[in-house]
Amino acid sequence: MNLVSTDFKFFIEYDANPFVLFNAKGKIVYLNSSAEMLMGSCASEKLFDVTLSYAPKSFGYKKTLIDLSFGYFEFYAINVLYENEDEIAIHLYNKPMPKINNKVNLEGYSQTDINLLFEANIELFKMNYSGKLQLITDYDLPKLYIHQNNFSFLIRKIFDNMNSATQILINIKIKIGELIIVNGKKYPIILFIFQANNKNRQNHKEIKRIAMDNYINIHCQEESIILEIPAIDF
CATH class of the missing domain: 3.30.450.20 (PAS domain)
Structure with a gap:
């Protein structure tokens, strides 16, 4: 001893x-x-x-x-x-710090205010949604490079997953104490946490594929979906 x-x-x-x-x-x-x-x-x-x-x-x-x-x-x-x-x-x-080993292809990516883009997707969803949706976000999030069309497509798929829920809570914030390595550089991670009291799990596989194709880490759980988005900047 x-x-x-x-x-x-x-x-x-x-x-x-x-x-x-x-x-x-x-x-x-x-x-x-x-x-x-x-x-x-x-x-x-x-x-x-x-x-x-x-x-x-x-x-x-x-x-x-x-x-x-x-x-x-x-x-x-x-x-x-x-x-x-x-x-x-x-x-x-x-688990070790996430790292994207392959060279990230940023073709079609543009600098984006992620809050504005996401809120536009919310407004489209609310046109056909009768439940209660609450958004809690950090409006000081840094601008980042993202493929806007692909991101919006992913968000629509997630909302389709939660269309039958009577309550949806979405929390957007920086992930504290962790970075992600992309092309050899460290970047903050932005968290999108979707929580719903009723959601369809049948399209989880498709949602995961879309997220991973766009370098977004994703966790699909019983009543939540969590996105980890690298805040890539130049």
Whole structure:
């Protein structure tokens, strides 16, 4: 055993990977700064269930490679640890920074105010939509280069997916703490989070294909669709 007198709480607190400590009843005793951001997209009860499901059978730790996601947070592995019956912890390991390896073809791309383009698509959708639609956006988002026709086509497909929902909530914001590498350069990521109380999952495959063809990462979940758009600029 390596005997060191250093207090490791500082290093855990500012680890980029989320760390959460529960008591035996599932109440959070401690979480680091990365886990604080995660909890905005994940219920503590759900994370506690994951912790128990992958816990070692006896005192110690158990590392597991797992494809795990909560909203737009993605992990490739977890480590569950406990040394008594009173507390149990989970350490989640972030997937590496997204990287587009191939040379991105920007033919047809133009500098775009993404909010204006998206709001135009919303107005078209609302002409035939009778439910409630709420948009929460950051109007200070940077302009970016995007293929406007392809993006609008993707948005229309997503709205078609949610046409039967009575409520749709859309949140647009910068993804904090993560960049994407495109053609060797790092760019911010703009998140489009669509949430609906009822949506059709039959065209998920087509939506994913359109998104990936346009260098947009996408997560299709039971009640949400999340786009990660690289804010490419020159």
